[in-house]
Amino acid sequence: MPLHEKLESVYADVLSRNPGEVEFHQAVREVLESIGPALGKHPEYADARIISRLCEPERQIIFRVPWEDDAGGIHINRGFRVEFNSALGPFKGGLRFHPSVYLGTIKFLGFEQVFKNALTGLPIGGGKGGSDFDPKGRSDREIMRFCQSLMTELYRHIGEYTDVPAGDIGVGGREIGYLFGQYKRITNRYESGVLTGKGLLYGGAKVRTEATGYGSAFFVNEMLAARGESFEGRTVVVSGSGNVAIYAIEKVHQLGGKVVACSDSSGYIYDEKGIDVELLKEIKEVRRERIEAYAERVAHASYVPDRLVWEVPCEVAMPCATQNEITGKEALALVRNGCIAVGEGANMPCTPEGVQAFLDAGIAFGPGKAANAGGVATSALEMQQNASRDSWSFEYSEQRLEQIMKDIHARCSETAEEYGMPGNYVAGSNISAYTRVAEAMLSLGLI
Ligand SMILES: NC(=O)C1=CN([C@@H]2O[C@H](COP(=O)(O)OP(=O)(O)OC[C@H]3O[C@@H](n4cnc5c(N)ncnc54)[C@H](O)[C@@H]3O)[C@@H](O)[C@H]2O)C=CC1
Ligand SMILES: O=C(O)CCC(=O)C(=O)O
Numbered sequence: 001m002p003l004h005e006k007l008e009s010v011y012a013d014v015l016s017r018n019p020g021e022v023e024f025h026q027a028v029r030e031v032l033e034s035i036g037p038a039l040g041k042h043p044e045y046a047d048a049r050i051i052s053r054l055c056e057p058e059r060q061i062i063f064r065v066p067w068e069d070d071a072g073g074i075h076i077n078r079g080f081r082v083e084f085n086s087a088l089g090p091f092k093g094g095l096r097f098h099p100s101v102y103l104g105t106i107k108f109l110g111f112e113q114v115f116k117n118a119l120t121g122l123p124i125g126g127g128k129g130g131s132d133f134d135p136k137g138r139s140d141r142e143i144m145r146f147c148q149s150l151m152t153e154l155y156r157h158i159g160e161y162t163d164v165p166a167g168d169i170g171v172g173g174r175e176i177g178y179l180f181g182q183y184k185r186i187t188n189r190y191e192s193g194v195l196t197g198k199g200l201l202y203g204g205a206k207v208r209t210e211a212t213g214y215g216s217a218f219f220v221n222e223m224l225a226a227r228g229e230s231f232e233g234r235t236v237v238v239s240g241s242g243n244v245a246i247y248a249i250e251k252v253h254q255l256g257g258k259v260v261a262c263s264d265s266s267g268y269i270y271d272e273k274g275i276d277v278e279l280l281k282e283i284k285e286v287r288r289e290r291i292e293a294y295a296e297r298v299a300h301a302s303y304v305p306d307r308l309v310w311e312v313p314c315e316v317a318m319p320c321a322t323q324n325e326i327t328g329k330e331a332l333a334l335v336r337n338g339c340i341a342v343g344e345g346a347n348m349p350c351t352p353e354g355v356q357a358f359l360d361a362g363i364a365f366g367p368g369k370a371a372n373a374g375g376v377a378t379s380a381l382e383m384q385q386n387a388s389r390d391s392w393s394f395e396y397s398e399q400r401l402e403q404i405m406k407d408i409h410a411r412c413s414e415t416a417e418e419y420g421m422p423g424n425y426v427a428g429s430n431i432s433a434y435t436r437v438a439e440a441m442l443s444l445g446l447i
Contacts, residue, residue, distance in 0.1 A: 003039055006046060007032045014055050021104030023323060027111045027348060028055055030355075034430035037419045042438070048446075050438045057110060058091075059083040062103065063153045065131055067146045070139055079150050081129035083163055084110035087440040087447075090161055091127030092117055092376060094168030094197075097146075097175070099134040106130055108323070109168070112347055113376070115433035116369040119408050122380040127163055129154070135170045147178035154179075155186050160193030160386070166379050167197045169322065172243055172285075173209065177202075192386035196379035205382035207397035208375075213247025213345060214398070215374015215405050216318060216366075220343035221255055222409035223364040223425070224316075229340065231257035237314040238262045240321030241284050241291050244345045244372065248318050250277045261312040263321065264291040267305035270312060271298060313337035320345030328353030335361040344368035355426060362423075370412050370429040377404045 001009070014028050032051070039046050065077040080103060083091040093113040096105070106128050114126030133146055157163060167176055176197045183194055192203030200206065207214070217231075224230050236252050236259045238245050249259045258274040269275075269291050276298065283293045295303035310317065310330040317334050319325055323346065326334075331354040334342070341364040344350060348368060350358070358365040378401055385391055392400075408429075415435075416428030441447070 003036055003046070007036060007039075007051075010052050010055065013052065017056075018104070018107065021107055023108035023348070024104045024111060026352065027108040030352065030426070031111075031115065031430050031434065034427045035434045037427075038431045038435055038438075042435070044442065045438045048442055050441055051434075053441065054085060054114065054434075054437065055111070057082050057084045057107065058086060060103070060107075061157055065133065065146065065150050065153070067142070067149045069142055077131050077133040077146070079129070079131045079153060080106045081127065081154060081157055081163070081165070082106045082110040083127045083157070084125070085114040085437065086125035087437055087444060088118055089123035089125045091163035092124040092166075092379065093126055093128040094130075094166045095171045095175075095179075096128070096130035096168040097133045097135050097170030098130070099132055101130045101132045109347055112369055114437060115430065116373045117376055118433040118436040119370055119411060119429060120373050120377040120380065120404060121407060121411075122377060124376065124380050127165075128168070129165055130168065130171075133170075140174075143175060144178045147175050148182040151179050151182035152186065155183050158183075158194055160191055160383070164193065164379070164383060165195055166376070167243070169242070173197065173199055173204075193383050196382040198382070203382075203386050205378060205385050205397060206392065206394040207401055208378045208382055209243065210247040210250070210398075211378035211401055212244045212372050212375030213249070213320065214251040215377065215401055216244065216248050216320070216343050216345040216371045217251035217255060218374065218402050218405035219366050219371040219409055220316060220318065220341055220364075222406055223341055223343070223366055226409075226413065226423075227340075227364060231255040231316070234258070234315045235260055235313070236316040236318065237309055237312050238318045238320050238345070239268075239309050239325055239349070240264065240319075240346065241280060242321070244375070245320035246277065246280055246284060248320050248345050249275050249280070252316075252318070253277065257316065260314070261309050262291070263309040265321075266290060267292070267303060267307060268309035268312070269294045269301055269303050271301040273300060310334055315340050317342045318345050319349035321349065322346055323348040324351050326350040326354040328357050330354065331357035335363065339363060342366065343371040345372050347372065359424065359426070364423070365425060367426050367429055369433065370408050370425055373408055374401050374405055377401065
């Protein structure tokens with residue numbers, strides 16, 4: 001069977017085995033469209049049916065999470081952990097708490113995580129989990145009870161050598177603390193390496209909080225440098241105002257750029273003088289308010305409700321909120337407005353049409369698997385510190401992160417060159433990550 005027919009048949013199989021999971025289909029399709037050249041060079045991968053095995057998670061766990069609200073009302077949510085691939089190391093990936101979460105969300109994220117983690121060069125496999133729980137408007141106590149209930153089932157499936165969750169949308173330091181506390185209580189083990197993103201007083205690593213955002217900015221900086229450009233004096237727009245967005249903004253400012261707009265799901269703020277990151281942290285991390293509060297406190301800033309931040313002209317765009325937030329329409333508007341680089345801080349924030357519009361326009365496009373890998377890479381550094389009962393300085397940890405992002409950039413661009421697609425980081429990241437996982441899977445036998 002010709003190669004393209006083999007890949008089409010893998011995709012048809014994924015569609016029929018995973019009905020209705022559209023985000024998962026989208027993530028698989030993107031990889032299948034990239035890896036043809038690698039399969040052409042390595043027929044042994046097709047013979048061993050590596051890609052078909054990669055599309056089937058090693059294990060999928062779905063469970064009930066009952067919890068009680070402050071008024072005594074009983075709620076039942078659904079918990080998930082999809083342990084996708086452990087050829088390179090223990091399953092590793094975050095937990096997402098958001099009402100839109102269903103199995104297809106977790107599978108798309110887990111699938112992407114396998115490739116992202118391979119790109120870091122560190123010994124971590126890929127997995128993802130979460131729940132359809134909506135943390136919005138819930139008290140601290142309610143969040144704690146929910147986390148405890150989730151861990152009361154999840155603890156059986158995770159461990160420092162098995163599966164190591166961390167945060168994602170709706171899961172930050174507070175939630176990881178409650179989850180770790182319950183794990184410790186149930187197992188009677190101070191197993192620091194079972195979760196990452198922990199607080200600094202109980203086994204957390206410096207720079208993990210900042211890592212995804214900082215890493216994305218470092219990656220974009222590398223893409224710009226490869227074209228003889230830099231952040232200096234550039235106008236930047238970031239979507240979201242959560243963990244990834246806040247620290248992407250902070251690092252872009254340190255690298256000489258100016259972020260003039262960021263958003264949440266209700267609208268965006270515009271500040272022509274550049275977003276005040278300390279104020280943003282206060283609003284989002286401490287008070288947990290809506291983004292609108294920024295414009296209420298800064299006289300020269302404005303709040304634009306119910307609109308997408310991509311209408312603001314910029315030279316660099318960094319989507320750091322959620323999946324499929326840049327469609328072909330937004331991508332074309334960005335290109336028309338003079339955008340020269342896009343770095344995906346979020347997972348799969350651009351639709352296939354969005355990605356194609358950027359590639360067609362010849363602008364630098366850094367896919368999430370590469371651009372946002374700094375978070376999970378720093379989680380792997382947290383695991384290293386936990387294993388050796390050590391704690392590194394902020395400066396050393398940040399240097400490690402920067403070097404890892406430079407190495408990922410080099411790996412993607414060298415692979416793209418090698419396969420005759422210079423500057424195409426989509427092809428470079430998919431082929432490079434796929435090859436690494438495929439080689440490990442071949443060595444481990446039929447698993
Ligand atoms: N936290 C981490 O270390 C990593 C996160 N990511 C990805 O980065 C993205 C953001 O995650 P976090 O910052 O951790 O989550 P978070 O919960 O801290 O922040 C999410 C932000 O996105 C905004 N948002 C959600 N839906 C939106 C929409 N429809 N329109 C506009 N804004 C929207 C929220 O208002 C919030 O500001 C996600 O795609 C996540 O998978 C990727 C790698 C690592
Ligand atoms: O740090 C981790 O293990 C997870 C990060 C994550 O969920 C991601 O890279 O999307």
